[in-house]
Amino acid sequence: MEKGKKRTREENKEEIEAESSDADHSLSLEQNLTFSDTLVALRIMRAQFPQIDKVAIQPFILQSQLYSSVKDRTQVDRELESLRREKVVRIFKLNTGQDDHGIMLLDDYIKQIEHAVKRMEERKQRDLKVFEWFKVYVIESKLEPSIEHQELCSLLSLGGRVKDDHISLLINAGLLTRQLIDPSMYWFAIPNIGSILKGISQGRKELLSLLNRRRYKEMMLVPLEKKRLRLSPLDMRFHLRDLIGSGHLKTAHSPTGIVVRVSKD
Structure with a gap:
């Protein structure tokens, strides 16, 4: 089963990259307002994500943008769920005061984590091994947008002995934010956003x-x-x-x- 999943993720990744490189930035919105499916919409919008000065951020797409581009919302939700389970994308609850969700390709998200780690290295932070534990044990197995404190510690402990400082590092790097309603729950977050x-x-x-x-x-x-x-x-x-x-x-x-x-x- 795992092999099949892995292949799907690789195939999807190659498909996205191939189409992204072909996506024409000069095409007007009128010429490409709607798409046949969620993956097509994702890869075109990823390629058209604006270049932003002075902010190092990988492309991400809002769920609302997918709803505008694929006629059937149920189809979007279903296909997005499949892409999430296949570890092609990660879905993030965004802190914009509305029920917004951001979608980032998993490979782009890993690059975003690596950039956050680099910034921590520049600040001479210690205990940076927690980021590797986070990538290998947490991101790979916890696919939902949030995680409970105990489960987070349990997954991180597969890498080594977890201290409170480790969790603080992940929060300071912008990888986790505490949920206001329940402080023992965290949202996964996109650093630098x-x-x-x-x-x-x-x-x-x-x-x-x-x-x-x-x-x-x-x-x-x-x-x-x-x-x-x-x-x-x-x-x-x-x-x-x-x-x-x-x-x-x-x-x-x-x-x-x-x-x-x-x-x-």
Whole structure:
């Protein structure tokens, strides 16, 4: 069984990389708004993830963006669950004040962990072996977005003797955040994502405000996509997919192209 799983993950990874390298950044959103399945949507959006100055972050996709790109939400949920179980992607609960989930390819997430470890090395932190235990024992076996303190310690102890300092290191590196409701539970987190999460929230407000100021609260997609947001490091395409998928915006076809308008309800 494990062999079959491994092969699926490798096949998916190769497929994603092949398609990502072909994804045309110059294609307008109007030309590639919807896709046939979740994996196709994931790999195209990964390739189109904006380059962000001064923030070292691997590409990630919001679940809402997948909902905007694949017509059937149930299909997205089902295919995402399969990709999670096959260890192709990891799903993260994002701290944006909404029920947001981020999706990152597992291989990209491992690179993100390695970057976090490098930063810890530069700060001359000790006990860095805990990061290897985290990668080998925790990430490989705990596929859900959260983990309980006792289970975390138990998995880490497969690598060596666990101390409180080890858990603090993982939190300081941005790999775990404590759940507010239950302090004995942690969310898995993407290191270095703080400023991007702020940009997601601010970009949403800015885009909705832009459309709300227009006479019919709508705009043609092509000129809208070319506008730049002041308050977000992410591009307009990223925010449009997000707000369409979350239902804040909707699209309609007109003789001159796609119209984007603010949802009434």
